Amino acid sequence: MALPKFDYIAAKSIDEACSALASNPDGGKLIAGGVSLLRVMKFRIMSPDVLVDVKSIPGLRYIACDHDVLRIGATATSSDVLKSPDVASECPLLSHAIARIATAAVRNWATVVGNICVGHTASDPSAALLALDAELVIASPSGERVLPIAEFFTGHMSTALEEAELVREIRVPRRKEPTGMSYLAHAGRAAMETPLIAVGVALTGSESKCTGASIALAGAAETPVRLSRAEQALVDCRLDERAIQNAASIAAEDCAPDSDVYASAEYRRRLVGVYVRDALRAAANRVGGAK
Numbered sequence: 156m157a158l159p160k161f162d163y164i165a166a167k168s169i170d171e172a173c174s175a176l177a178s179n180p181d182g183g184k185l186i187a188g189g190v191s192l193l194r195v196m197k198f199r200i201m202s203p204d205v206l207v208d209v210k211s212i213p214g215l216r217y218i219a220c221d222h223d224v225l226r227i228g229a230t231a232t233s234s235d236v237l238k239s240p241d242v243a244s245e246c247p248l249l250s251h252a253i254a255r256i257a258t259a260a261v262r263n264w265a266t267v268v269g270n271i272c273v274g275h276t277a278s279d280p281s282a283a284l285l286a287l288d289a290e291l292v293i294a295s296p297s298g299e300r301v302l303p304i305a306e307f308f309t310g311h312m313s314t315a316l317e318e319a320e321l322v323r324e325i326r327v328p329r330r331k332e333p334t335g336m337s338y339l340a341h342a343g344r345a346a347m348e349t350p351l352i353a354v355g356v357a358l359t360g361s362e363s364k365c366t367g368a369s370i371a372l373a374g375a376a377e378t379p380v381r382l383s384r385a386e387q388a389l390v391d392c393r394l395d396e397r398a399i400q401n402a403a404s405i406a407a408e409d410c411a412p413d414s415d416v417y418a419s420a421e422y423r424r425r426l427v428g429v430y431v432r433d434a435l436r437a438a439a440n441r442v443g444g445a446k
């Protein structure tokens with residue numbers, strides 16, 4: 156299927172990209188790997204007049220591990236992130252989430268920032284980054300702002316990005332306390348499909364006393380979400396089977412999945428209970444040991 160006509164700007168700087176978006180408020184769109192965008196353009200779901208390329212901006216393809224934070228640049232691909240030893244050691248749940256995306260050919264093009272900017276509820280990296288308390292550095296013609304990823308997803312396929320803004324960097328805080336992590340996803344077929352539901356979990360403390368819990372879900376609400384009531388139910392508790400089952404039941408109660416052609420809401424809700432339980436068991440086994 157042919158693409159609709161569009162103008163193309165290979166931006167050479169963040170300022171140039173933001174200015175190009177500002178001067179095309181109705182018809183300008185950023186493009187990174189193009190994996191999602193070109194597809195929706197081919198189906199005429201979207202027909203931007205101007206595509207502004209982020210990949211042509213030098214210096215945005217990096218993964219850097221600083222003292223307090225791991226940083227992922229706007230044009231780092233899913234493969235770059237997957238190959239990073241820093242990501243594997245600091246936030247293995249992000250590596251696991253990205254490893255299940257499609258194929259190497261897709262991952263070599265698809266950026267992680269592009270993935271989250273689609274705003275899809277069933278985004279694997281979004282669930283992982285939510286569980287990791289990531290922040291986004293957002294650039295615009297008037298400067299930069301930092302937004303917790305929990306405030307980024309505003310509705311079905313929509314984000315908090317304003318006109319002429321771009322995500323320059325993802326920041327993941329490095330954990331000082333012992334943390335056990337886990338990422339599990341359920342898809343109709345193993346490959347080439349976004350998950351029906353996915354769960355990212357990070358537990359801090361020890362098996363005898365949980366001091367912090369993050370549970371994030373993809374595919375089980377209008378946007379990727381955190382499950383604060385289930386998280387709270389674990390804090391200060393021993394991470395035993397009773398506490399885990401209780402948190403998993405709360406997760407199943409609190410999620411808000413939709414029915415679609417792939418699965419009913421009720422089936423997704425049951426999956427949430429099972430997958431949250433299993434992800435919590437795995438993370439609890441790792442707390443204080445291997446991540």
Ligand SMILES: Cc1cc2nc3c(=O)[nH]c(=O)nc-3n(C[C@H](O)[C@H](O)[C@H](O)COP(=O)(O)OP(=O)(O)OC[C@H]3O[C@@H](n4cnc5c(N)ncnc54)[C@H](O)[C@@H]3O)c2cc1C
Nearest residue numbers: 185187188189190191192257265266269270272278279322
């Ligand atoms: C066959 C297939 C299977 C897939 N399976 C999965 C899966 O299992 N799990 C999963 O999570 N995903 C899956 N995906 C989705 C894929 O990971 C995303 O499409 C991809 O990561 C998008 O990245 P991109 O760089 O190609 O973004 P693009 O397609 O270039 O852009 C996507 C959106 O992000 C915006 N954008 C891009 N960069 C920026 C920026 N820096 N700042 C602001 N906005 C920006 C664009 O304007 C556009 O709206 C699959 C895709 C395919 C084709």
